[in-house]
Amino acid sequence: MDILKVITLNLFCIAFSYGQQISSFTEQLYNEYPKYKVEGFSNKKVEPEFLQKRLGQVLSKAPDFFDTQVLGYSVEGRPIRMVSVGNGKVDVLMWSQMHGNESTATRSIVDLLSFFAENKKKKVVNDLMQDLRIHFIPMLNPDGASRWIRENAIGIDLNRDALRLIAPESRVLKRVRDSLNADYGFNLHDQSRYYNVERLSNEASISFLATAFDYEKSSSAGRDEAMQLISYLYQINQKYIPNHTGRYNDDFEPRAFGDNIQKWGTKLILIETGGFKDDPEKNLGRKLNYVLIGSALEAIQKGLHKSIPVGQYTKIPRNDRNLFDLKIEKVQKWVNGSYYTVDLGYYLEEADTNDEVKYMVKLEDQGDLSTYSGYRNLDAHELRIVFPKVYRGKVKSSTHEKSLLRKGFLYFSRVSKKYQSEIMKQALEEVEESLENAYFLFNNLNQSKYLFYNGQIIEIQ
Ligand SMILES: [Zn+2]
Numbered sequence: 001m002d003i004l005k006v007i008t009l010n011l012f013c014i015a016f017s018y019g020q021q022i023s024s025f026t027e028q029l030y031n032e033y034p035k036y037k038v039e040g041f042s043n044k045k046v047e048p049e050f051l052q053k054r055l056g057q058v059l060s061k062a063p064d065f066f067d068t069q070v071l072g073y074s075v076e077g078r079p080i081r082m083v084s085v086g087n088g089k090v091d092v093l094m095w096s097q098m099h100g101n102e103s104t105a106t107r108s109i110v111d112l113l114s115f116f117a118e119n120k121k122k123k124v125v126n127d128l129m130q131d132l133r134i135h136f137i138p139m140l141n142p143d144g145a146s147r148w149i150r151e152n153a154i155g156i157d158l159n160r161d162a163l164r165l166i167a168p169e170s171r172v173l174k175r176v177r178d179s180l181n182a183d184y185g186f187n188l189h190d191q192s193r194y195y196n197v198e199r200l201s202n203e204a205s206i207s208f209l210a211t212a213f214d215y216e217k218s219s220s221a222g223r224d225e226a227m228q229l230i231s232y233l234y235q236i237n238q239k240y241i242p243n244h245t246g247r248y249n250d251d252f253e254p255r256a257f258g259d260n261i262q263k264w265g266t267k268l269i270l271i272e273t274g275g276f277k278d279d280p281e282k283n284l285g286r287k288l289n290y291v292l293i294g295s296a297l298e299a300i301q302k303g304l305h306k307s308i309p310v311g312q313y314t315k316i317p318r319n320d321r322n323l324f325d326l327k328i329e330k331v332q333k334w335v336n337g338s339y340y341t342v343d344l345g346y347y348l349e350e351a352d353t354n355d356e357v358k359y360m361v362k363l364e365d366q367g368d369l370s371t372y373s374g375y376r377n378l379d380a381h382e383l384r385i386v387f388p389k390v391y392r393g394k395v396k397s398s399t400h401e402k403s404l405l406r407k408g409f410l411y412f413s414r415v416s417k418k419y420q421s422e423i424m425k426q427a428l429e430e431v432e433e434s435l436e437n438a439y440f441l442f443n444n445l446n447q448s449k450y451l452f453y454n455g456q457i458i459e460i461q
Pocket of ligand 1: 099102189190
């Protein structure tokens with residue numbers, strides 16, 4: 001064979017094995033998703049009791065198809081259930097929400113079970129079930145989910161409890177992994193929305209990891225295959241959310257489940273769902289997890305990932321952490337008699353209160369933040385920060401209020417019976433001058449253009 005032929009053949013092989021082809025099953029999952037999406041999970045917060053109720057409804061559509069068992073109980077006595085389906089020899093174990101406030105994949109699992117229930121007589125599902133036995137533990141940490149916190153009711157992080165097994169929830173996971181000696185494992189989490197794709201301003205909406213099983217990050221046949229499977233899934237993401245996928249840090253954590261389960265011989269894949277612009281409840285993330293998990297099962301059953309070079313995995317860009325919720329660029333900050341041009345980067349956590357303060361505002365960094373970007377960005381060059389003043393009188397009308405806002409008044413001292421202010425606030429005590437509280441951005445005509453208040457940017461017309 002001459003050299004040209006060899007090259008052509010190699011190129012063909014790479015293109016064939018690692019091209020843009022998406023299986024028809026993956027397309028079906030993606031395109032027909034609304035048919036199987038289970039009602040009631042459009043918000044991130046999922047109560048354990050609600051999950052059990054809905055899960056029961058989904059499984060009752062095909063009662064002979066699924067096996068459900070209670071594996072054990074949480075610290076506070078909530079049941080931890082596992083749903084198993086399929087009759088094959090290859091065991092796949094997946095668990096979600098070991099961190100109580102990471103519910104995306106839990107919602108996806110319910111959707112996928114709904115797909116299986118509705119399509120149990122279709123060939124594609126039959127093929128899967130003939131070769132695989134799939135075990136789902138949706139919500140390993142129901143006490144944490146109920147409180148909407150990462151930890152369990154003892155206050156510990158279950159993903160740092162794989163060795164000591166302090167928590168009953170950890171013991172459940174260890175016991176089930178050992179008893180199945182599962183061939184494949186899926187560890188399903190949500191990651192910080194501040195992760196971006198290395199060198200891009202795109203949020204890392206999904207990140208993958210083939211967990212390391214030692215400090216040297218050694219390879220093994222199992223870890224190699226996990227990498228191949230991830231590269232297969234990465235191509236799917238590149239079709240549906242191009243350049244919004246990252247590779248999670250693979251530093252070894254001796255106490256984590258993922259790392260140990262890889263060590264114990266299960267081919268382990270970590271899927272982390274991150275942020276989505278304009279989708280705070282992560283409904284797109286939920287759909288993508290559903291597509292990815294279903295597609296991974298097909299790949300395992302058919303060996304679709306096995307011709308992908310292992311090295312493709314390291315070509316997936318890494319996660320970086322260069323995002324803010326809000327970035328204000330090149331604003332003039334007055335300090336000790338001079339103006340300095342700085343960028344301001346904010347984190348905004350939604351506060352769980354009924355009063356007016358909706359966000360916990362944190363000025364995370366300031367200075368040259370040119371390597372960072374925000375979910376929202378404001379170009380503030382030629383604008384300067386001016387702290388608000390108190391108007392010692394009554395606000396008379398909407399027009400009056402607007403003229404006061406333009407001059408930098410945010411507070412008023414006397415309540416008017418005639419006009420209820422829309423934006424201006426009553427001054428109670430002294431006004432705090434803080435970059436995390438409230439300030440105006442003035443232009444060089446000495447007019448306010450924007451008001452920063454409660455983490456939000458309000459344009460002053
Ligand atoms: Zn997590």
